Amino acid sequence: MDYQPISGVWSYVAMSLKVTLxxxxxxxxxxxxxxxERRVSAWIQxxxxxxxxxxxxxxxxxxxxxxxxxxxxxxPATASRVFFILAPILVLFPSLVTFAVIPIxxxxxxxxxxxxxxxxxxxxxxxxxxxxxxxxVYGVVLGGWASNNKYAFLGGLRASAQMVSYEVALGxxxxxxxxxAGNVTLTEIVWQQQQLGMWFAFxxxxxxxxxxxxxxxxxxxLPFDMPEAESELVTGYHTEYSAMKFSAFMISExxxxxTASALMATLFLGGWDLPGSWDxxxxxxxxLISGFAADGSVILASPALWKTLATFGGFAAKTGxxxxxxxxxxxxxxxxxxxxxxxxxWKVMLPTALAYAMLMAGTILTLDEIGLAYGxxxxxxxxxxxxxxxxxxxxMLDRGRTITGAAAQRTQRIQTKTIQxxxxxxxxxxxxx
Amino acid sequence: xxxxLFYFFFVMAIGAAVGVVLSKSPVGSLLFMVTTLFAISAExxxxxxHFLAAVQVIVYAGAIMVLFLFVIMLLNLGHDYRQDLxxxxxxxxxxxxxxxxxxxxxxxxxxxxxxxxSGAGAQEIQAALEQYGAVGAIAQPLYTTYVVPFEITGxxxxxxxxxxxxxxxxNA
Numbered sequence: 001m002d003y004q005p006i007s008g009v010w011s012y013v014a015m016s017l018k019v020t021l022x023x024x025x026x027x028x029x030x031x032x033x034x035x036x037e038r039r040v041s042a043w044i045q046x047x048x049x050x051x052x053x054x055x056x057x058x059x060x061x062x063x064x065x066x067x068x069x070x071x072x073x074x075x076p077a078t079a080s081r082v083f084f085i086l087a088p089i090l091v092l093f094p095s096l097v098t099f100a101v102i103p104i105x106x107x108x109x110x111x112x113x114x115x116x117x118x119x120x121x122x123x124x125x126x127x128x129x130x131x132x133x134x135x136x137v138y139g140v141v142l143g144g145w146a147s148n149n150k151y152a153f154l155g156g157l158r159a160s161a162q163m164v165s166y167e168v169a170l171g172x173x174x175x176x177x178x179x180x181a182g183n184v185t186l187t188e189i190v191w192q193q194q195q196l197g198m199w200f201a202f203x204x205x206x207x208x209x210x211x212x213x214x215x216x217x218x219x220x221x222l223p224f225d226m227p228e229a230e231s232e233l234v235t236g237y238h239t240e241y242s243a244m245k246f247s248a249f250m251i252s253e254x255x256x257x258x259t260a261s262a263l264m265a266t267l268f269l270g271g272w273d274l275p276g277s278w279d280x281x282x283x284x285x286x287x288l289i290s291g292f293a294a295d296g297s298v299i300l301a302s303p304a305l306w307k308t309l310a311t312f313g314g315f316a317a318k319t320g321x322x323x324x325x326x327x328x329x330x331x332x333x334x335x336x337x338x339x340x341x342x343x344x345x346w347k348v349m350l351p352t353a354l355a356y357a358m359l360m361a362g363t364i365l366t367l368d369e370i371g372l373a374y375g376x377x378x379x380x381x382x383x384x385x386x387x388x389x390x391x392x393x394x395x396m397l398d399r400g401r402t403i404t405g406a407a408a409q410r411t412q413r414i415q416t417k418t419i420q421x422x423x424x425x426x427x428x429x430x431x432x433x
Numbered sequence: 434x435x436x437x438l439f440y441f442f443f444v445m446a447i448g449a450a451v452g453v454v455l456s457k458s459p460v461g462s463l464l465f466m467v468t469t470l471f472a473i474s475a476e477x478x479x480x481x482x483h484f485l486a487a488v489q490v491i492v493y494a495g496a497i498m499v500l501f502l503f504v505i506m507l508l509n510l511g512h513d514y515r516q517d518l519x520x521x522x523x524x525x526x527x528x529x530x531x532x533x534x535x536x537x538x539x540x541x542x543x544x545x546x547x548x549x550x551s552g553a554g555a556q557e558i559q560a561a562l563e564q565y566g567a568v569g570a571i572a573q574p575l576y577t578t579y580v581v582p583f584e585i586t587g588x589x590x591x592x593x594x595x596x597x598x599x600x601x602x603x604n605a
Contacts, residue, residue: 083460123567127487131474134495138467141499145460145506153506160503164496184568 003288003303006113014115022119026099029323030254031061037327044331071243076147079240083146088241088248091139094132095255101128102262103187105272105312106281107288109303114288117272117308118187125185126178129263130171133218136256137163140220140227143249144237155236158338159220159227165345166217166224172353173210176360177267180204180382190271191282195291196379199270203382206356206390208268210349215264217345219256222330226338261322262315269318272311279307352393359389439479446472459505463498470494483567 006014035050035057042049051057075084105117122128137160144156177200178184181192193199201208217224228236238249265271273279280290281301290301336344363385372378449472452465470493477486561570575583 080458080460083464086464122483124483124487127484127491127568131487131490131495134491134499135471137495137499138464138502141502141506142460142464157503157506160499164499167496183566185566 003109003114003301005283006110006115008112010110010112014110014112015119018115018117018119022099022104023096026096026255026258027251029258030251031065033254033257033323033327034064034250035060036323037330040324040327041331044328065247068244068247073243073245074240076149076240078148080146080148083142084240085245087139087143087146088245088252089139090142091136091252092248092255094136094139095252095259098129098132098259099262101125101186102259102266103190103271104262104315105308106279107303108305108308114303116187116283117312121185121187123185125183125188126174126267127184129259130167130174133256133259134163134167136252139249139252140237143241144227147237147240149240151233152237152239155227155229155233155239159237162220162224162226162341162345163218165342166214166349169210169345169349169353170214170218172350172357173207173214174267175353175357176204176207179357179361179364186266186271187282189267190273191280193270194273194277194280194282195374197376198379198383199268199273201268203379203386204268204360205383205386206352206393207360207386208264209390209393210353210356211268212264213349215260216326216329217341219260219326220253221257221326223333223336224341225335226341229335231335257323257326258319261319261326264322265315265318271318272315274311274314279311281307348397356389359385435479439476442472442475442479446476460502463502463505467494467498470498484571 038060039049039057049057050060053059053063075081100119101122103116103118103121108115108117140159140163141156144152144154144159147153177189180196180200180203181189183189183192189200196203216222220227227233228238233239238246241249277291281288281303282290284298287298288301288303289298291299293299360382363382367378367381372381446469449465449468453462453469456462456465470489474486474489474494477483477489558570561573564570565573
C-alpha cells in the first residue's frame with residue numbers, strides 16, 4: 001500500500017487536534033509531576049506525602065490549582081509594575097512552545113493520509129529548542145529585578161549567570177549528536193538512531209552525561225537550584241510572587257523539566273523508537289520507508305495504529321524515567337555552592353565538552369574515510385572510543401575523592417579496627433572516622 | 434496570511450526599535466531591543482532563512498542581550514543621563530534620523546532595487562537547501578569558499594577578548 005502524507009482540509013484538522021492534544025497532555029503531565037515530586041520525596045524520606053485528596057492523593061494538583069487561583073495576589077509597593085507582571089508570562093511561554101518540535105510517536109495512518117506525530121517538523125529542529133530555552137532566562141531575571149527585593153534580585157542574577165554558563169556546555173555536548181546524525185531536525189535524529197541500530201546514549205556516552213548535567217543546570221533543579229536556594233535567598237527570584245503568578249513560575253519550572261526529559265529521551269534514548277526495526281518509519285523522497293536493503297533500495301514501512309500507540313508508550317516511558325531521575329536526584333544530592341557551580345561549568349564541563357567534540361569529530365571522520373558503513377559496527381567503534389573517554393572523565397572528576405577515596409577510607413577503617421582489637425583493655429570508639 | 438504576518442512583525446520590529454530610544458528605563462529599552470531582534474528573527478523565518486532566524490535568537494537575544502541585562506542590573510543604571518540630553522540637539526537628531534529613514538524607505542519602494550530574490554541565485558539557494566538542509570546550506574560555503582575570512586574573524590574576536598582582559602587587569 002502506498003502511503004501519502006495527509007493533505008488538504010484534513011491536515012488542518014489533524015494539526016489543530018495535535019496542538020490541542022499535546023498541549024493538554026504536557027499541562028497534565030506538569031500537574032502530575034508536581035504530585036510525583038511530593039510523593040517520591042515522601043517515599044525517599046519514609047513519609048506518606050499528600051494522600052488525602054482523592055485516591056492516593058491523585059486529585060491534589062487540581063486542589064492546588066483551585067487554591068492558587070482563589071488566593072489573594074500581592075503586588076509589592078516598590079516593585080516596577082509592568083515588569084513584575086510581564087515576568088511570569090515571559091517565563092511560561094518558552095517552556096510550553098519548545099515541545100512543538102519533539103516527535104512523540106511513529107507516524108499514524110488515517111484514511112485521509114499519514115499523520116506525523118509532531119506538531120512542527122521545522123528544518124532547524126534542535127536549534128529552535130535552544131533559541132527558546134535561551135529566552136527563558138529573561139522571565140527569571142526580570143522577576144528577580146522587578147520585585148525590588150535583595151534576595152529576589154540575587155536569585156535573578158545567579159540565574160542569568162548560571163543559565164548562560166551551562167548553555168555553552170549544553171550546546172557543545174550537542175555537537176557530537178549533530179555530527180553523528182548529520183542533521184539538526186529531531187525526526188532525522190530519531191531516524192539515524194534507528195539506522196545505527198543503537199541509541200546515541202551508547203556511542204556518545206560522554207555527551208549524554210554532559211547533556212544531562214547541563215540540562216539539570218538549565219532547568220535550575222537541584223543540585224543546581226542556586227537561583228532559588230531556600231537556605232540563602234528565601235525562595236530566590238519568585239520570593240515576592242503569590243497565587244497564580246507564583247504558580248506560573250512553578251508550571252514553567254516543571255514544564256522545562258518535562259521538555260528537557262523529552263529532549264534527552266529523543267536525543268540519546270532513541271525518542272519514540274523501540275528495539276527492533278518493526279517500528280521504523282521515515283519520509284524519504286516522498287515515500288514512507290523503514291530502512292534500506294543491502295543493494296540500496298528502500299524497504300517500505302507499514303504504519304499502524306498499534307505501532308503508533310506502542311511507540312508513544314515507549315516515548316512516555318523514557319520521558320517518565322528522566323522525570324523520576326530529576327526528582328530522585330533532587331532528594332539525594334545536596335545543593336552546590338555558587339562558586340562550585342561556576343567552576344564546574346567553566347573549568348570542567350566546557351573543556352571536556354570541547355575535547356569530546358574534537359575526539360568524536362576525529363573518530364567519525366576516520367571511520368568515514370576508512371569507508372565503514374553506517375550501522376551497528378560503526379556504532380560499536382564509537383561506543384568503544386566514547387566509553388574510554390567516559391571512564392577517563394569520571395576518573396578525572398573523581399579526583400581521588402569519591403570512588404578511590406571511599407576505597408582508601410575502607411582499607412583505613414579495617415586497619416584501625418585491627419589495631420583496636422590488638423590493644424586489649426582500652427575501650428575505644430569502634431571507628432576512628 | 435504570510436504577507437499579513439510579515440507586515441505584522443515588520444511593524445513590531447520598527448515599533449520596538451522606536452521603543453528602545455523612547456523608553457525611560459534602561460531595562461525597558463533592553464526588552465524592546467529583544468523584541469526587535471525577535472521580530473526580525475520571525476521575518477527571517479517567513480523568508481525561509483530558518484538558520485539565520487535561530488542564530489539571531491540564540492546569539493543576540495539569548496546570549497548578548499542577557500549579558501547587557503546582567504550589566505544594567507548589576508550597576509543599577511538609573512536616569513542620571515537625562516540631564517545630559519539637550520532638547521535642541523535631541524530634536525535635531527530626531528528630524529535627521531526620521532527624514533533619512535523616510536528617504537531610504539521611499540527610494541526602495543519606488544523601485545530602486547528589486548526586493549524579491551529571483552532568477553539564478555534563488556534557484557541555486559533552493560538546490561543547496563535541498564542538498565544540504567537548512568544548516569548545511571550555510572555551512573557548506575562558510576567552511577569551504579569563505580573559510581579564510583571566517584577564521585580571520587574568529588581571530589579578530591580572540592584579539593578583542595585578550596585586549597579586554599589586558600585593559601581590565603591593568604586597571605586592577
